[in-house]
Amino acid sequence: MTEHRTDGFISVGGVVKPHGIRGEFCIKSYADSPSLFNEVTAIFLQQGNNPPKEITLRSTRMHKSLVLFSCKGVDDRDQAEALRGQTVLVREADLPEPDEGKHYLYQMMGCRVVLKNGTDIGVLDSFFETPGQDTWVIATDDKKEILLPAVPEFVIDIDLDAEVITIDPPEGLLDLYLNPETPKKKKPRRRTNKKKAKPAKEPQAE
Numbered sequence: 001m002t003e004h005r006t007d008g009f010i011s012v013g014g015v016v017k018p019h020g021i022r023g024e025f026c027i028k029s030y031a032d033s034p035s036l037f038n039e040v041t042a043i044f045l046q047q048g049n050n051p052p053k054e055i056t057l058r059s060t061r062m063h064k065s066l067v068l069f070s071c072k073g074v075d076d077r078d079q080a081e082a083l084r085g086q087t088v089l090v091r092e093a094d095l096p097e098p099d100e101g102k103h104y105l106y107q108m109m110g111c112r113v114v115l116k117n118g119t120d121i122g123v124l125d126s127f128f129e130t131p132g133q134d135t136w137v138i139a140t141d142d143k144k145e146i147l148l149p150a151v152p153e154f155v156i157d158i159d160l161d162a163e164v165i166t167i168d169p170p171e172g173l174l175d176l177y178l179n180p181e182t183p184k185k186k187k188p189r190r191r192t193n194k195k196k197a198k199p200a201k202e203p204q205a206e
Contacts, residue, residue: 009044009052010095010106012036013088018080019068025080026066027088030129034060034067039096043071044089052089103158105134111163113138116156121146121174124165146177 016026029036037043037060044052056072074080098104105127113121125139127150138146148154148169157166 008092009046009089010092010104011087012090013067015045015083015086015088016066017084018077019063021077022070023074023076023080024068024070025074025083026063027069028065029067029088034062036090036096037067037069040090040094042091042094044091045083046087046089047085103160107160108158108165111158111160111165113165113167116166116168121167140178144177146174148173 012031013027013029016028018025031037037057042054043057044054046052055069055074058070058072060070061068074083092106095104108124109126111124113124115121122138122140122144124136125145126137127134128137129135130149134150136148136150138148140146146169148167154167154169155165156168157164159165
């Protein structure tokens with residue numbers, strides 16, 4: 001599950017666009033399963049930095065890769081359009097316990113990231129979504145950033161009690177970010193003011 005944390009709330013999606021003419025609107029869900037929206041006791045919408053406002057869901061259903069919301073007080077397309085771009089939140093305290101071996105990303109922010117041999121790499125600073133997976137942003141102590149695809153092959157262990165994440169990145173990935181090659185400078189081309197000689201005209205026969 002991809003989520004962002006703010007003042008006791010967790011962002012679990014965003015309003016993409018209205019759907020139809022009866023007030024439904026499309027949500028891009030960050031949750032692993034859209035059933036989350038039926039498991040929590042309350043759903044909130046937030047516009048920018050304004051306080052979150054609770055909404056009453058009538059129903060949710062899947063539409064392609066999006067979740068369609070129908071909620072009380074949003075009854076036509078114009079009202080749904082007004083919600084475009086808002087953030088969908090749930091209270092952190094309302095989140096169901098993750099399955100065994102699963103973790104919420106907000107719990108991992110700030111954990112130290114180490115290699116299998118114990119070498120310290122940095123801290124898990126943030127993340128962003130990419131097609132098919134999340135990408136972690138690991139901040140090193142010397143203020144460099146490493147982008148790691150958060151897939152099981154590369155994430156070996158997550159110990160929230162010790163606040164340590166063990167990774168096994170693909171070969172060459174760390175060097176790509178920690179030891180980038182300095183691009184070679186091209187030699188400047190010499191300029192010349194010499195004009196090309198024009199070919200001599202052949203003498204005309206008299």
